[in-house]
Amino acid sequence: MDYFLQQVINSLGWGSLNAVMAAGYTMTFGIIGLVNFAHGEVMMVGAMAAFWLMVVLKLPFWMGCLGAMAGSIAVGLLIERLAFKPLRGAGMITLFITSLAASFGIRTLLIMLVTDKLKPFPIPDYLRGAILLGDIIIFKKTILILVLTFLAGAALIYFVKNTKTGTAMRAMSYDPEIAGTMGVNTERVIIVTFAVASFLAGMAAIFWGIKFGSVRCSMGVIIVVNAFIASVLGGIGNVLGAIVAGFIIGVGETLFVAYLPDQLVGLRPLFVWIVFFVLLIFKPSGLFRPNIK
Amino acid sequence: MQKLKNIILLAAAVGLLYFLDRCLPGFWLTLLLLFGINSILAVALNITNGWANLFSLGHGGIMLVGGYTAAFMTLPVAFKRDLLDLALPGFLLNIQVPFLPALIVGGLVGAVFGSVLALPALRLKGLYFLLATLGFNFITITIAENIPDITNGPMGLRQFPAHTNIWWVWGIAIFLIYLSVRLRRSTIGRALIVMGQDEELASHLGVNLLRYRLYAFGLSAFFTAIGGILWVHLILNLYPRVFGLHLVFNVVTMIVIGGLGSISGAVIGAAIITGFVEILAPLEEGFGFFGLFAVPRLLGLTTLILAAVLIVILVVRPEGIMGNREISWSWIKSQWQRFRRPQ
Amino acid sequence: MSGEPLLKLERITSGYGRKTVIRDVGFHVQQGQIVTLLGANGVGKTTTLKTITGLLNATAGRTTYGGRDITPLKPYEIAALGMGYCPEGRRVFGNLTAHENLMVGAYRTRSQKDFNANLKWIHQLFPRLNERRSQLSDTMSGGEQQMLAIGRALISRPQLLLLDEPSLGLAPLVVEHIVKTLVAINRAGVSILLVEQNAQMALRISHHAYVMDNGRIVREGAGMDLLQDREIADIYLGFQ
Numbered sequence: 001m002d003y004f005l006q007q008v009i010n011s012l013g014w015g016s017l018n019a020v021m022a023a024g025y026t027m028t029f030g031i032i033g034l035v036n037f038a039h040g041e042v043m044m045v046g047a048m049a050a051f052w053l054m055v056v057l058k059l060p061f062w063m064g065c066l067g068a069m070a071g072s073i074a075v076g077l078l079i080e081r082l083a084f085k086p087l088r089g090a091g092m093i094t095l096f097i098t099s100l101a102a103s104f105g106i107r108t109l110l111i112m113l114v115t116d117k118l119k120p121f122p123i124p125d126y127l128r129g130a131i132l133l134g135d136i137i138i139f140k141k142t143i144l145i146l147v148l149t150f151l152a153g154a155a156l157i158y159f160v161k162n163t164k165t166g167t168a169m170r171a172m173s174y175d176p177e178i179a180g181t182m183g184v185n186t187e188r189v190i191i192v193t194f195a196v197a198s199f200l201a202g203m204a205a206i207f208w209g210i211k212f213g214s215v216r217c218s219m220g221v222i223i224v225v226n227a228f229i230a231s232v233l234g235g236i237g238n239v240l241g242a243i244v245a246g247f248i249i250g251v252g253e254t255l256f257v258a259y260l261p262d263q264l265v266g267l268r269p270l271f272v273w274i275v276f277f278v279l280l281i282f283k284p285s286g287l288f289r290p291n292i293k
Numbered sequence: 294m295q296k297l298k299n300i301i302l303l304a305a306a307v308g309l310l311y312f313l314d315r316c317l318p319g320f321w322l323t324l325l326l327l328f329g330i331n332s333i334l335a336v337a338l339n340i341t342n343g344w345a346n347l348f349s350l351g352h353g354g355i356m357l358v359g360g361y362t363a364a365f366m367t368l369p370v371a372f373k374r375d376l377l378d379l380a381l382p383g384f385l386l387n388i389q390v391p392f393l394p395a396l397i398v399g400g401l402v403g404a405v406f407g408s409v410l411a412l413p414a415l416r417l418k419g420l421y422f423l424l425a426t427l428g429f430n431f432i433t434i435t436i437a438e439n440i441p442d443i444t445n446g447p448m449g450l451r452q453f454p455a456h457t458n459i460w461w462v463w464g465i466a467i468f469l470i471y472l473s474v475r476l477r478r479s480t481i482g483r484a485l486i487v488m489g490q491d492e493e494l495a496s497h498l499g500v501n502l503l504r505y506r507l508y509a510f511g512l513s514a515f516f517t518a519i520g521g522i523l524w525v526h527l528i529l530n531l532y533p534r535v536f537g538l539h540l541v542f543n544v545v546t547m548i549v550i551g552g553l554g555s556i557s558g559a560v561i562g563a564a565i566i567t568g569f570v571e572i573l574a575p576l577e578e579g580f581g582f583f584g585l586f587a588v589p590r591l592l593g594l595t596t597l598i599l600a601a602v603l604i605v606i607l608v609v610r611p612e613g614i615m616g617n618r619e620i621s622w623s624w625i626k627s628q629w630q631r632f633r634r635p636q
Numbered sequence: 637m638s639g640e641p642l643l644k645l646e647r648i649t650s651g652y653g654r655k656t657v658i659r660d661v662g663f664h665v666q667q668g669q670i671v672t673l674l675g676a677n678g679v680g681k682t683t684t685l686k687t688i689t690g691l692l693n694a695t696a697g698r699t700t701y702g703g704r705d706i707t708p709l710k711p712y713e714i715a716a717l718g719m720g721y722c723p724e725g726r727r728v729f730g731n732l733t734a735h736e737n738l739m740v741g742a743y744r745t746r747s748q749k750d751f752n753a754n755l756k757w758i759h760q761l762f763p764r765l766n767e768r769r770s771q772l773s774d775t776m777s778g779g780e781q782q783m784l785a786i787g788r789a790l791i792s793r794p795q796l797l798l799l800d801e802p803s804l805g806l807a808p809l810v811v812e813h814i815v816k817t818l819v820a821i822n823r824a825g826v827s828i829l830l831v832e833q834n835a836q837m838a839l840r841i842s843h844h845a846y847v848m849d850n851g852r853i854v855r856e857g858a859g860m861d862l863l864q865d866r867e868i869a870d871i872y873l874g875f876q
Contacts, residue, residue, distance in 0.1 A: 035420060086608040092420040093348050097549070098607055100542060105600030108593035164743065171729045171740045178727045181689050183715035183744035183792065225431070228424070237731075266439040273428040280413075280421060291731045 002135050004255075011254030012247075013142045013211040016149040019246030020204045021223055022230035023156060023239050024197030030173035030237020030291045031193050032088075034095045035228055038079050038102040040220025041110075042198050046072030046205035047215035048110060051119045061124045068209075069202035075106070076198025077191065085187075103224070107217060116217045121209030141210045152203060153243045156196070160239050169193055173237040173291040225269075226250070229276045232284075237291025245287065249275065306467065314459045322459070323527075328567040329462035330524050335547040335559035336469050337516035342545070343554035343617070344482070345509040346489030348419065351410050351426035352517045352544060353536040354433035359403030359518025360525045360536070361437070364450050366390040366398065367526070372452045380442040392456040392526070400519045407514020411506040430541060437533040449532025457527040465523070469516050473556045474619075476512075485509055486554075539596070543570075546603050554617030561614055570595050640703055642667045642796055642827050643688070648697035650687040656695070657683040658851040665796065670818070670828040672838040672859065675848035681831040682724050684848070685800050688829075689721050690714045701796070716744050720794030724801050724831075726785040730774035734765050734784055737773055741788035751791075758787040761817055779810035786814070790821065797821070800831045815841060839863040 021043065028036050049071030054064035083102045087095060123141070130139045160166035168189050171179045180186045204223070209215050230249045234241025249272060256271040279286070313325060334352065342348050365373070365385045373379050374386050413425050438447045476482040488495040488505055496502055525531045543566060551562025573595040606613065618624055641664035651657040658680040665671045673681050686692040688699055690711040699707045706714050715721070720741075729737050738755060745751045759766040762783040768776060773784055782802055789797055799818075803811045811834075819841055822828055832838035839845055842859035855862070 035424070083604050090607070090611070093423055094607055094611065096420065096423065097545065098604055100538075101546075101600040101603045101607075104539075104542060105597050105604075108596040108600070112593050112597070164739065167732065167736050167739055168743060170731055170736075174729045174731045175727055177691055177711075178721075178723055178729075179740065180711035181691065181715055181721040181723070182740050182788070183712050184740065185712050264439060267435060269431060269435050273432050276428055277425070280417060280425065284421070289731070293730065 003258075006136055007255055007258045008251055009136055009138055009142065011251045013139075013145050013207065014254060015247040015250030016145045017204050017207050017211070017223065017246075018226050018230055018250035019243040020149055020152065020200050020207065021227040022234065022242040022246035022249075023153065024200035024204075025224075025227040026231035026234060026237055026239060026242035027169070027193050027197045029228070029231050031169055031176075031190060032084065032095070033092045033292075034084060034099065035092065037096065037099040037224055037228075038083075038106060039076075039099075039197070039201060039227060040222075040224030041103050041106040042072050042076045042079070042220075043201040043205045043208070043223065044110065044215070044217060044220040045075040045106065046202040047121070047209055047219065048114065048119070048217070050205060050209060051121060051215055054122055055120055061122070065206050068205045069199060072202030072205060073195055073198040076194050076201065079106075080191065080194045085190075103220070107220065111217045114217065118214045118216050121213055121215050123210050123213070127210060145207045145210060148203065148207075149243075152200065153240075156200075157240055159196075165189065165192060170237070170291050174293055226253070226272050229272045229279075233275065233279055233286055235286035235288035235290040238286070238288045241286060241288030241290075310459050310463055324567065324571050326457060326459065326462050326527055327571065328564055329459075329466045330457075330520050330527070331544070331547060331563035331567050332466045332560045333462075333469055333516055333520040333523070334544045335551065335563045336466075336473055336556055337513045337520065338544055339548050339554065339556060339559045340473070340476075340485075340513040341509050343548060343559075344477075344486050344489050345506065347414050347506065347509065348423050349410060349426040349510075350423060350541050350545065351407065351429040352514075353430040353538070353541040355403045355407040355514045355517045356521025356524075356540075357433050357437055357533060357536040358406045359399040360521040360531055361444060361450075362402040362518075363395040363399030363522040364453070364525065364531055366395040367392065367454055367456065368450060369452055369454070372450075377445055377450075379445065389454075392454075392461065396461075396519055396522055399522045400515045403518020403521070404511045404515035407517065408507050408511045410514075411503070411510040414506050414510075415503060430536075430538070434533045434537060444533070447532060447534065449530065449535075451530060453526055453529040453531070455526065455529060457523050462523055465516075465519060470556060470560065477556070481505075481508065489554075543599070546599055548613075549603060550606055550613055552613030552615035552617060555613070555615035555619055557620040558613055558615030558617075566599070569599065573598065639667075641665055642702060643829065644700040645684075645688070646698045646700070648684070648687060648694050648699065650683055650692050650694040650697075652683075652692070656851070658687070658848075661697070661848075661851075661853055663846045663853060663856065665827055665829050666843075667795075667827055668822070668825065669843040670822050670830060670841055670859075672830045672832055672842040672845040673848060674832060674835050674838065674845055674862075677833065679848045680851040681848055682800055683851075685721075685723075685798050685829075685831055688714075688798065689719065715792070718792075718795040720789035720792055720797045722785045722789040722797070722799045722802060724804070726778075726781045728773040728776075728781050728784050728788070730772070732773060733770050734773055734776065734780075735769040737784055737788050738765070738791050741791040744792055754791050754793055758791050761790075761821070762787050779806050782806060782810070782814065786817070790826070794826065796827045796829065798829045798831075801833060802830075803832065803834045803837055811837060836863075 021039065025036065025039050028034050028039070046068035050064040050068040053059045053067040054061065079102050083098050084095065087098060127141045127144060130137050160169060168179060168184045172184065172186060172189055176186060205215070208219060226249050230245040231242045233248065234243070234245030252275070253268065253271045257265055257268050260267060313322070317325065338352055365381055367390055370387060370389055373381065379386065410426060410429060414422055417425055437444050484495065484500045485505055485508070487498065488500055488502060492502065521536070547562035547566045548559050549562070550565060551558030551560070644664040646662050648661040649656060649659050661684060663671070673684060675681050683692065687694050690706070690709055690713070694707055697707070698705060701714070701717060701719065704717070706717065729740060732740070738758065742751050742754060745754065764780055765784055765787055768780060773781060776784065786799070786802065802814055806814070815837055818828060830838055830842065839859045839862055845857065845859050845862050846853050847855040847862070
């Protein structure tokens with residue numbers, strides 16, 4: 001039992017990462033029908049920006065965090081402007097292929113610039129250490145990540161449910177044409193959506209650095225598949241659903257690996273795909289109500 | 294008369310291949326072989342992604358399965374049994390098979406494996422089907438990496454006999470192109486294309502959707518697997534990751550640039566991508582520019598440029614170079630007219 | 637009822653991609669009028685409305701609204717000029733509640749006070765919307781959804797209201813209610829452009845009407861006159 005609980009606690013950081021990435025992913029998926037494979041790179045660029053500021057320029061941690069957010073938002077909006085906006089109205093498959101291309105392109109560019117070697121992500125002292133709860137170890141950084149995720153999630157859900165722009169976003173996910181005729185500036189709402197999603201990716205970058213202590217150029221690939229499957233699991237366009245689904249996948253994946261025999265540990269990536277196929281067979285609309293037609 | 298014309302054409306082709314095989318320097322010959330293999334992969338992919346409009350990314354997994362199957366047959370016994378002690382059945386472990394049966398068996402295994410993809414196509418909408426095929430790829434690679442007793446895991450297999458040559462590659466490529474051209478005009482081919490354009494119409498016309506999807510995936514997978522086997526016996530190396538997203542993406546780029554639904558487009562796309570990759574390869578390694586200065590290693594430049602090119606094509610001319618038409622005199626004429634009289 | 641019309645279409649040609657659906661369409665709506673566009677299925681009535689609202693781009697011709705050329709404008713810009721749109725098939729936002737639908741309809745309304753006042757007005761016109769305000773519009777009946785769609789178009793207090801087949805698929809009692817409501821809001825100053833297949837219902841309340849056939853305007857006249865016209869009934873509208 002203790003082993004199980006410890007595994008769950010250990011996985012909460014990874015679960016938060018997945019939740020935050022899935023939340024951003026489901027927003028862009030809902031609003032323009034885009035399965036954005038480049039979202040992982042949006043996170044990665046934020047992580048690289050933080051690394052560069054903290055390790056190369058030797059700036060303090062808080063500046064690194066700001067840099068991560070700024071980097072992610074900049075890249076996210078850039079991709080939207082260059083790759084997705086010119087394809088407004090194109091089919092989902094075309095958009096997906098484009099996002100694949102963008103993902104490859106950005107990753108390759110970054111690898112050319114800084115190589116795919118692990119880069120350290122220094123964290124301040126107050127984030128080190130752990131507390132003991134009976135026999136269970138809880139790292140301080142996990143607590144921080146959880147708290148931040150909770151706050152961000154609550155703010156996001158409030159934004160989407162209770163503000164004019166958030167309601168407009170949900171309306172656009174359902175019927176973008178008609179939303180336009182009500183006076184909703186659809187282009188601006190799309191930009192806001194991408195900015196928020198990229199902001200969340202920037203947060204995820206910081207979480208990653210804090211949890212793993214290092215970042216690398218290929219980090220986006222691992223998480224983007226989890227993010228998209230989580231957004232399908234949670235109901236497309238449903239932010240609360242994505243957050244819950246992200247935790248389910250993060251914790252589930254860790255438990256899956258924890259209970260596998262040693263030599264089969266490499267089967268970790270199979271977990272999300274099993275979830276995906278089971279979902280498609282039994283409940284393709286997801287656990288929660290999607291925001292699309 | 295027609296028969297004589299065909300015989301002359303065939304003889305000319307054989308002569309040309311013989312000439313090229315003897316006279317081309319190594320680099321150019323390899324380039325030609327890669328072009329041929331890519332053509333096979335692209336034309337095969339066009340059958341499902343272009344004609345049948347079932348956009349699939351599963352060809353990586355198919356090549357992997359076909360490649361390993363053939364590998365088990367063609368690898369030298371000393372390597373399989375003595376060095377690695379692979380957990381293969383006796384009849385595979387103890388013999389080394391020539392290329393043709395390995396190609397055929399590998400192709401068939403790939404075809405069966407790939408036909409499995411036809412099943413979810415019925416229930417899943419376009420995007421979900423695409424993602425499912427992506428999963429198919431990932432799952433295949435992950436499993437292959439984790440059964441080292443059979444596949445030697447991520448390290449992969451070496452010591453391949455260098456079977457691939459111009460006759461195999463271009464013989465099969467020309468055969469596949471010929472087959473595709475015939476197929477396109479045949480009843481089965483036209484049923485496939487109708488099914489791709491409008492499912493409801495097709496099923497009203499009596500097309501059994503499941504059966505035709507199986508045909509499409511089976512045929513496409515057969516040649517995709519063969520393409521993979523040819524490739525493995527050219528680069529003499531096989532490991533699961535090599536069939537990952539990078540390769541999958543390259544083939545997709547070929548048919549998008551060439552034009553979805555066009556055989557000639559697939560070949561043109563293959564030519565462009567092969568040329569691009571090989572000509573940019575030295576840039577990636579870095580080289581001395583006439584001794585004046587050294588161009589630094591730009592590993593990945595090709596991928597970057599290809600990604601950018603793909604995005605530009607999708608925005609500016611999504612139907613690709615050929616659209617879904619084939620090269621013919623009327624096409625050439627229409628392009629010339631467009632050039633002279635801009636709309 | 638004189639002077640510059642509120643909405644004017646001149647030689648509008650439009651369609652989907654390469655396919656032209658309407659050709660050389662011209663008509664106008666005077667301030668304070670109810671104008672109906674009649675025609676059988678598929679003649680281009682919806683295409684005309686979509687072109688006016690900016691959802692489709694006209695390939696030729698000009699649309700003027702309040703004296704201003706709105707042909708090149710985007711839908712949200714046209715909405716901001718005071719045009720309300722109630723589309724064919726209702727198209728409420730099924731994932732939002734009735735109240736949220738109205739919120740989106742009032743997207744351009746700046747002040748909370750104005751919104752509250754307008755909301756009250758809509759609730760007076762359609763009390764059912766108040767009762768059902770926290771209900772997901774997906775789960776509402778056809779009639780309720782229609783009322784919601786109209787309310788959503790009205791809540792921004794538009795000068796001109798465009799309605800595409802509001803009576804389609806609804807029970808006669810509900811249609812009556814909608815007709816009465818349209819007359820009432822017209823009296824309150826809202827001009828209405830109505831697209832309908834149900835000629836009886838529409839002509840009864842229209843000041844003026846145009847008949848479309850095959851993508852063109854073929855007849856026009858005062859509502860009452862056309863109502864009595866046998867020819868229209870038989871040839872263009874396909875009812876008895």
